[in-house]
Amino acid sequence: MKSVSELTDFYYENLFPTLEELDKERKQLRYRIILVGFGFTFIFFLIFMAIPSSWWQSGDAIYFFGFAYIALGGIIYKMLTKDYVKEFKEKIISPLINAIDDNLNYSSEMHIPQTLYERSEIYTASVDRINGNDYVHGHIDGTKIKFSDLHTEKRHRNSKGKDNWSTIFQGLFIVAEFNKNFQAKTIVLPDTAQSSFGDLIGSWLQSKNMARPELIKMDDNKFEKEFVVYGTDQVEARYILSHSLMEKLLQFKNKTQHPVAISFVRNHIHLAIEYNKDLFEPSIFRSLLEYKIAMEYVQTLHLAIGIVQELKLNEKLWSKS
Amino acid sequence: MSISMIILLVLGIVLILMYNSLVSKKNQVENIFASVDTQLKKRYDLIPNLVASVSKYMEHEKSLLTEVTKLRAEANRPNISDEHKIALDAKVSSALGSIMVAVENYPDLKANENVMHLQRSLNEVEEQIAAARRAYNQAVTDYNNALEMIPTNFMASAMNYQRKEVFEITEGERENVNVKELFN
Numbered sequence: 160m161k162s163v164s165e166l167t168d169f170y171y172e173n174l175f176p177t178l179e180e181l182d183k184e185r186k187q188l189r190y191r192i193i194l195v196g197f198g199f200t201f202i203f204f205l206i207f208m209a210i211p212s213s214w215w216q217s218g219d220a221i222y223f224f225g226f227a228y229i230a231l232g233g234i235i236y237k238m239l240t241k242d243y244v245k246e247f248k249e250k251i252i253s254p255l256i257n258a259i260d261d262n263l264n265y266s267s268e269m270h271i272p273q274t275l276y277e278r279s280e281i282y283t284a285s286v287d288r289i290n291g292n293d294y295v296h297g298h299i300d301g302t303k304i305k306f307s308d309l310h311t312e313k314r315h316r317n318s319k320g321k322d323n324w325s326t327i328f329q330g331l332f333i334v335a336e337f338n339k340n341f342q343a344k345t346i347v348l349p350d351t352a353q354s355s356f357g358d359l360i361g362s363w364l365q366s367k368n369m370a371r372p373e374l375i376k377m378d379d380n381k382f383e384k385e386f387v388v389y390g391t392d393q394v395e396a397r398y399i400l401s402h403s404l405m406e407k408l409l410q411f412k413n414k415t416q417h418p419v420a421i422s423f424v425r426n427h428i429h430l431a432i433e434y435n436k437d438l439f440e441p442s443i444f445r446s447l448l449e450y451k452i453a454m455e456y457v458q459t460l461h462l463a464i465g466i467v468q469e470l471k472l473n474e475k476l477w478s479k480s
Numbered sequence: 481m482s483i484s485m486i487i488l489l490v491l492g493i494v495l496i497l498m499y500n501s502l503v504s505k506k507n508q509v510e511n512i513f514a515s516v517d518t519q520l521k522k523r524y525d526l527i528p529n530l531v532a533s534v535s536k537y538m539e540h541e542k543s544l545l546t547e548v549t550k551l552r553a554e555a556n557r558p559n560i561s562d563e564h565k566i567a568l569d570a571k572v573s574s575a576l577g578s579i580m581v582a583v584e585n586y587p588d589l590k591a592n593e594n595v596m597h598l599q600r601s602l603n604e605v606e607e608q609i610a611a612a613r614r615a616y617n618q619a620v621t622d623y624n625n626a627l628e629m630i631p632t633n634f635m636a637s638a639m640n641y642q643r644k645e646v647f648e649i650t651e652g653e654r655e656n657v658n659v660k661e662l663f664n
Contacts, residue, residue, distance in 0.1 A: 339604075376618055393619070394515045398611035477604040 161259055166457045169258045170251075171448075177250045181243075182447045188243050189443055195235060203228050240443065247441035248293070255456065256295055259464050263297035270294050270307040271332045279334070279422045279429035280346060283370050284327045287314040291332075293439045299464060300473035306333035306463050308438050330417065330434035333463055337399075337428045338472050343392035344372065345399055347408070347421040350387045379405045385412060399423050407470050415462060430466065498635045505623040509644060512619045513562060516612040520555070520569055523576075523605045527552045530598050534579070537589050541582050548575045566647055569609070576602065617646040 161169070170178075207224070248267040256265045270291025277286070289311050296305035309332040315323040352361040366374040371389040375396045382405040390396035400408075412419045418433045438459055442452050467473055531545050538545065551572050555565070580599065583589050590596075624643050627636045 339607075378614055378618065393512060393615040394519075394608070394612045396611075397614045398608050401607065401611075477600055477607070 161461075163457060163461050166255065166258065166461060167453065170255065170453050170457055173258075174251055174254060178447050181247060181250065181441070184243055184246070185441070185443060185447060188240065192236065192239055192443065195239065196232075199232060199235065243443075244441055247447075248439070251441075251447075252293070252439050252456070252460075255460060256464075259460060260297070260299050262299065263295055263464070266294045266296075267292055268294075271305065271309055271334065275305075275334050275429070276309065276311065276332060278424055279431070280344060280424060281348070281420045281422045281429060281431050282311065282327050284313050286311045286327065288312040288324065292437075295463070299467040301475075302336050302338070302467045302472045304333065304335040304464070304467060306331060308332075310437075326435075328431055328433065329436070331430075331432045331438060331459070331463055333430040333432075333466060335428050335467065335472055337423060337426055338475055339399060339477055340426060341395050341399055341423065343390060343395040345375070345388065345390040345392075345396040345423040346371065347386045347388050347400075349418045349420060350383070350385055352387065377405065378402075382406075382409055385409060404470065411466065411469055428470070428472070495635070498632050499639070502626055502632060502636055502639060502641065505619070505626050506641065509616070509619045509623050512612070512616045516609070516616050517565065519605060519609045519612045520565065523572070523602070523609060524552045524555055526598065526601055526605065527576075529594075530576075530579070530602070533592065533594050533598060534583065534586075534589055537586050538579075538582060541579065544575060544579050544582070548572065548579065551575060563645065566645070569647075573606070573609075576606075613647040620644045620646050 245267070248265075252267070253265045256263050270289075271294065273286060273289050276282075276289070289309070291307050291309040294305070294307040298304070308330070310329045311327040312324045313327050315325060317323050350361075350365075352364045356364060362374075362376070365387050368374070368389070372391045373389065373393070375388040375390045375393055377383050377386075377388055377397070377400060379402060382400075386408075388396060388400065408419075408421065415432050420431045420433075422429045439456060441447065442449075445452055447453070527548055531549055535542070535545055551568060554560075555568050555572070560568075580602065583595065583599070626632045627641055627643060
């Protein structure tokens with residue numbers, strides 16, 4: 160598997176002509192968006208002025224107007240950027256993924272199926288709406304892996320009967336085959352209680368969590384500070400979370416610099432990295448050739464695909480081989 | 481209800497909670513030791529196959545092989561105490577470790593499919609035993625803590641609960657582990 164620097168070289172060298180072309184398109188698109196944006200806002204402003212002031216008595220009308228502005232604006236924006244995004248994904252992201260490993264397939268419109276997300280039991284809230292894109296699946300070093308951008312939401316009906324959506328999870332969701340056989344479920348979540356309330360009260364609170372199976376206290380202090388482990392079997396949880404895996408998971412978490420939740424269910428490992436934004440989307444207002452932007456794509460891809468090596472999932476020393 | 485009755489009631493509930501928590505910790509230790517035992521048995525069951533597969537080739541390690549067979553026979557005796565099981569586990573770990581290191585010196589053995597399969601099974605069992613030991617140590621630590629910390633220590637001495645021992649890796653075993661790492 161290529162390293163990050165090799166990928167960056169690939170991005171700038173092999174993809175350079177395509178990037179230049181796309182960047183020209185991007186500039187035109189940006190110009191178009193600004194024009195349309197002004198025109199759209201101007202039209203709404205005129206409508207705003209034309210409406211008699213009596214309509215604004217009820218707060219509902221203002222709410223509706225603002226909502227219409229944002230919703231229509233969003234639809235127009237999506238229409239304008241659709242082709243550019245599609246081209247970017249086909250011509251830049253897809254070759255990048257192939258460059259990392261040609262056993263991987265990329266489907267820009269698909270996402271991790273809801274069944275896999277729910278099977279991981281990382282997030283217990285029931286999903287009312289699920290969206291995602293940039294689905295990658297295949298083998299790395301003989302280990303099956305799939306990941307995608309994923310956004311799951313929950314619907315709240317407020318007192319006026321309007322729908323309010325809140326995010327359960329938004330970020331990168333990775334599922335890979337694990338190299339040990341196990342029957343039980345083990346769930347590793349970011350540790351908020353111990354960092355807010357200190358060790359004694361924090362662990363007491365964690366053990367009282369009714370939504371989760373038994374609390375499992377791990378014997379690695381640094382790991383315990385960052386994560387809380389729940390599981391259905393005390394011994395199997397430690398069989399899976401060996402000292403070396405705990406160290407590697409900690410390193411991985413520090414590398415992503417985002418909250419990471421992990422679960423081990425049905426012989427697979429699931430990782431949910433909360434980015435709270437849509438990844439692999441082409442920048443519109445900044446140049447595609449800009450180093451920081453390029454690194455974001457390269458690093459995120461490398462991170463996701465790299466977990467096979469990072470967590471040594473390709474090490475087949477046990478009877479599952 | 482008078483104040484004194486309420487105080488007595490609360491006291492009673494607290495005592496019951498303490499008693500129950502001690503009992504549950506003691507049972508957790510026994511429960512997990514049962515898992516340790518199961519894994520240890522799995523490992524003992526692999527030994528006859530291992531000895532049979534390697535004894536033809538490993539001329540110089542005959543003493544190791546007889547020792548490991550002897551240890552297995554000892555472990556299979558009925559009614560041995562938990563402490564004895566823990567002591568045997570340490571000896572078997574170190575003996576098996578030495579055998580697997582010695583296997584590295586025999587290219588015929590390393591190529592043998594049966595031996596390779598045994599090596600993977602042994603690796604898996606050793607890891608499961610390590611996991612079971614860790615779980616046991618955590619359960620024992622929780623139990624010992626409850627025995628010594630206030631306020632449960634009063635209740636524990638009334639119930640005549642004794643401290644339990646954790647699995648410890650002896651110095652000898654620690655050395656053997658290092659040798660293994662040298663070869664890997």
